[in-house]
Structures are given as structure tokens and as C-alpha cells.
Amino acid sequence: MAQVKYVSASRVYAKDAPPAVDTLDLDIKDGEFMVLVGPSGSGKTTALRMLAGLEPLDGGRVEIGDKDVTFVPPKDRDIAMVFQNYALYPNKTVAENMGFALKMQGVPKDERGRRVREAARLLDLDDKLLDRKPKALSGGQRQRVAMGRAIVREPKVFLMDEPLSNLDAKLRVQTRSQIAELQRRLGITTVYVTHDQVEAMTMGHRVAVLAGGHLQQCDTPRQLYDNPVNQFVAGFIGSPAMNLQKVPLADGGARLAGTVFPLPAAVRSAASRAGLSELVIGIRPEHLHLANGSGVRGGSGARGGSGARDSSGALAGEVTLVEELGADALLHVRLAGSGDLIVARTEGRRTPAPGQQVTFRVQPDDVFAFHPETGARLAG
């Protein structure tokens, strides 16, 4: 049983400064891959180090497997950590690096050797490498040795602090899937810290989004994407980021780019209940659908036969930049009327050229609305 719990855990560095981690409440199930994600300074690394015991708690407690470990020294918590810079011992061979923790525990030499070789096999580390020193290895190999050092210990919890950030892009993508698969195979509870939301989304069973020391939302990747609970999560998760605009409310919807954009009834009633005259709307790039032909401002273009019954809003603008991704393309569009920039995702084959006038249609249900001050999602 190795579930992990943060119960109102806090960490404050300077007396009058805001807490680095502010009363964090997080339940991680046994065998779960939990990703802590957020921008720099969000408190994710601090939270991880609190779990490791490298950082003391100023409030609350941390539990591993139902046991309060807040005051237990790191080596007695039965955890293993992979550091961002790997922290390998430069004067020891790979085998000695991986077996160091076992040596400290007094495990006999043969048993150590067996477990080291087993972990090396699991990580595709050649036997030849076992006698080399870290400086003779490539970055990817060093990263695997760092992981091997953790795996050998067969701990209750794996802690990983941005282990992929020192790898080149291609290796990162490759190793990402290897780590996820490894975790699935070993079934050990893993807490993984990253600032890269793509890593978070692809690897985690659940993802905890942190900002400014506060937990914003903890959910499955799909839920985070489809149902962000506030503006920060909506803008952080998803690449390219959701288009967010502060817009005044108008009759039946919001005023955007010179037209009145229809909003769902639930959103409108939530806004009026909160007494708002403006709000922030968010539209994901893939929900901006290119209308057939570059339309006249106003939306119901000449070819739009179904335009009459279409309840979708329409946005018109001029293409400023086209980013080719291969299968897709990203259009940077300057909206008519307001001059705001939005990003839309379209099919890669027939993209408009820069300078061209385009019109987008959006389904009202695809529009997110947020409170302009608190950022909280208005019921949709």
C-alpha cells in the first residue's frame, strides 16, 4: 500500500513572503502516475522535495502509505528520487552508482549485482556500460542510470524532478513513452514534476496544476482539457494555448470583433447573477473552423446555405502568419474590428495565405467563459 497524501502541506521561505506551497491537499492513489505541472515558481518542485524530506514542512503533513512521514528522515521514507541533473557520483562506476543505496542498506554484494543487472536490463542499458564512469556516457545514458539508481531500490514511491529537461527534443519524446511504460510495468506510485504541459498530459494518470503555490485543479488529462476549472488551467493546458479575450457582454452574448457572439444560456445567467458587465471568453484553436471561402464581415457568406439556421458565432480577420506543422497548420489571425490576435488550427493541405481575409465559425458550446477578476469558470 503506497498511496501518498499531502494534507494542508505548506512551506514558507521568508517570513513575510507568500508561501512557496500553500496548504496543498492532494491524494495520490497507489500505483498512480501523478504529474505536478506548473510554471516556474509554482511550488511543484518544493512540493516534491517536501515529499522527499529534503524540505521541511511549515504546516500540515505528508503521508506515505497511511503513515505520517513529516518528520521521518529521507532515507527512511522508502522512496527514490531522480534529479533534474541526475546527480550521479562521478568517481563511481555505473554499477556502483546504481548499487550505492543497496550498499548503504547492507545488502550483500551478489544480491546487489543481481538487482543492478536486472534494472539495467529493464532500462536497455548495455552490460558493457556498467563498468564505465558517468563522464564516459551520453546524456541519455546518464539519464537512464539515474532512473536505474531509483528502480534498484524497489521503493514505495518514485519521485522525479524534471528528468527529461536536459535531453534533446527527439530523445525527450522517446524517453517520455519509455518512462510511462516502465511505470505501468512496475506499478510503483510515481510523483513527477515538469513545467512541460505536453509531458504532463501524455504521461500522467492524473495531473495536478499548480500556480503560485496553490493547487488549481487535479484531474485526468482529458478532464483538464475539456473542463478547466479556471482561466489559468484553461490557458496553461493545451498547445497552442487557448485563445483568451476579455470582452464586454452584449444582448444574447458577448461583443467580439465587432459582432455579437452567442453564448450558452447557462453562461449568460451565471454572468448576470454575478453582476458582470464583461467576462473573459476562451476558444481553443481547433474549435475555430474556417468558413468556406473568405467571407464578408458578418459571417453568413455567400455560399453559406445553411447560414440561416446556424447558431454559431462568426469571427472575421486577416491572416498574419501561417505556421506549418505538417499534418496541421496554425493560422495567426488579426481580428477585424478589435485587432486582437487569435490562433486557429486548420488542416495542413489547403491553408490560406498571409494577408488573406478569413472567417471562422465557432459552436457556442465550445466557448469557455471565465470571471474577469477571479478567473473562475462560469458554469457552462
Place this chain on the structure above:
Amino acid sequence: MTAVPIRDHEPAALRVRRMSGQVGWAVLAWVVAIAFFLPVLWMVLTAFKPESAAQTWPPKFIFSPTLAQFRLVFSGWGPYVTHSLIATTISTVLVLALGVPAAYALSVHPVPRWRDGLFFFISTKMLPIVAAIGPLYVLALHAHLLDSIWLLIILYTAMNLPLAIWLIRSFMLEVPREMLEAAELDGAGRLREMTEVILPVISPGLVSTALICVIFAWNELFLALNLTVTNAATLPMFLISSVPQEGLYLAHLSAAATVASIPVIIVGWIAQRSLVRGLSMGAIK
């Protein structure tokens, strides 16, 4: 197609200016080097001269060399070199044995008020040794340590310890914090952390610190001169004996000085890579 070096495109005027700059610096460097080296060269040459030829001015560069001075030196230096060796090696070992834990307590796991401790160590170097020789003599007298090799060992240790602590501390600060945390997580206690992680990583730094301590202890004259006579007289005092009241035995002095410098030069030469690496390792901090 191979790249064409940029110098081939350099206009002539620029090239003249650049090369004359380079030549100018080279000449200056040679002049300074020779200026520093000439006295050493003179000393080595004089070591091979008979006493009469040694006193001439301007110095003779052409003469018939003799080994007589060296024979004199080797016959006379026995006890002196033994005392120097004992005092230097034991004091250096003690400096390392005491300096490493002290530096550890001031860097990796700093004690409260570590800044005060560090400043105290350095402040001991601010006192001119001449001011302390009186009290030192009295203390040694009462402790019956005058003219004892142990007195020199104690004093050389105390003399080198502040510098050693400062240097070793800067090397320890270079050990990445994550490495120490990894060791902590792996279950290494304080002692294992030191022996398995810290010491292996800073070993070039320890070698260079030891070498610096050896050089200072080997060449130390003032304390040895004032606190020893015969039973603990060190090599620098042997050199002084070439300058008695009656006259100046320059050739003998030169031979003795040459011989006295050789061990340190050899040791420094062997370890020069470690010395440079060790000194530059701690340079930034």
C-alpha cells in the same frame, strides 16, 4: 571544400598592427621572465663555483665548474633535512586531518555563526608573526618545547590551517547540492557522505592544498630560527649557516639553496596539473 582561414583576407595594414602587437607582448613576456629567472640562474651557476670565484662582480658566467660546494652541502645537511621532512610531512597531514572536518562544518552543513568562525580563522593570519614571537617563546619555554621538533609541527599546523580551511571549504562548496541530496536519500550518513562522495570529488583540491602547505612549511624560517637551535633545526637554518659572522660563503649558500629547492620543485612539477586544477576549482568562490 575546406574553409579558408580568415587571416588570408586580412588587409596588410591590419596585419602589421596585429603582428606588432603580438610581437610586442611576446618581447615583454620574455623580458619579465628572464628578469625573474636571472637570479635563480645565477644562484644555480654560483653553486658550481669555488668560493673565490663566487664573490666577483660582475658575475662570471664562464668558469671551471666544481662539485666541491655540493659535497660540503651533502655532508653537512643530514639532520637539517630530516627535521624539515618530519616537520613538513607531519604538519601537512595534521592540517588535512583537522582542516577537512572544519571546512565541512563551515560549508556543507554549516554550523550556526559559521561566518564568525571563518572570520576568526582568517583573522589569525592578520597578525604579523614578529609580534607573536615573544609570547610564543615564553609559552614554548614553559612547555619545555624549545628546540623540539614537536613545537615546529604544532606551529606549522597552526600556521597553515586557516589557509587550508579556506581552500578546502571553497572546494567543498563546489560539490553539487543535488549529489549530496542523492547520497542522503540513498541512506548515507555524515561519515559515508564524506568518504564516498565529498572526498573523492574534491581530491584534486586536497592535493593542491597539501602542496601549498608543504611549500610554506618547508620554506619557513622565522619560527625555526627563533625557537630552535640544533635538535630541531630545519633546512632554511642550514642555509642561514652559510652566512656566519665571519663572511659570506656565497657558493656554499647557492649550493645549499639549490639543493633545498629541488624537492619542492620536483613535487610541484609532478603535481602541476592537479595544482592548476585544484587552484582554479576553488578560484571563483
